[in-house]
């Protein structure tokens with residue numbers, strides 16, 4: 342990928358406006374630290390970029406190398422090289438990890454991956470993320486510890502070799518060694534030209550992976566952009582300086598769109 346251009350994007354879920362007129366560019370080689378207080382729309386933005394059907398795009402556009410990304414189904418977005426690691430990876434009972442990985446790899450290539458190559462690649466990836474490759478025979482994420490789930494997300498990133506990686510709080514629940522391991526994997530891919538957008542609440546990961554840019558989401562908008570020093574300042578001072586220095590209102594806006602339920606309740610009230 343060369344660039345991702347988000348323009349005046351507004352999105353909602355279940356009648357709640359979450360992303361509001363948000364514009365952001367991500368260019369090849371960027372490692373963007375995406376910050377923002379809890380509940381202000383970071384995960385929503387990543388989910389919308391990946392095409393999660395729970396979120397509705399109300400207006401705006403997203404161009405991925407000049408192609409309309411919003412028209413593509415999630416599988417096509419993945420085939421175009423976009424990968425997202427979930428904040429809360431879901432359990433998928435009944436789906437064996439190995440089968441899932443193989444299906445994902447096959448759908449990303451013209452001909453099916455040979456059993457030998459698949460075995461070699463997955464064994465190496467399991468080693469790289471510090472998980473026992475025996476886990477490949479278990480159902481996806483079922484019964485995994487928090488840290489194992491996060492390592493398993495990174496494992497999928499290694500298998501699929503994406504161009505644009507969206508990491509949603511990949512560091513939450515990781516022990517110190519896992520954090521160092523994952524940071525070094527990110528750094529290696531970064532050096533190979535992979536583009537990253539990393540959501541995290543902790544400075545530690547950013548210290549290790551050294552993002553070149555920071556963007557802060559407040560109330561579903563990009564309230565502030567800067568270089569890596571902005572992430573450092575937030576880590577040391579919290580978000581309140583944005584209010585003091587730049588007049589950015591941190592109070593959560595809540596303009597729920599009127600739903601049929603609300604109207605009906607009001608009508609009953611009037612009677």
Ligand SMILES: Nc1ncnc2c1ncn2[C@@H]1O[C@H](COP(=O)(O)OP(=O)(O)OP(=O)(O)O)[C@@H](O)[C@H]1O
Pocket residue numbers: 354355357359377378379380381382383384385386395428
């Ligand atoms: N499917 C949904 N239905 C209704 N509301 C939703 C849905 N998904 C997200 N929201 C709401 O949208 C807001 C933004 O949520 P989001 O998960 O994007 O926040 P976040 O910035 O990632 O927060 P955190 O740092 O806590 O992970 C929250 O108030 C959340 O409750």
Ligand SMILES: [Mg+2]
Pocket residue numbers: 383384385428509
């Ligand atoms: Mg989130």
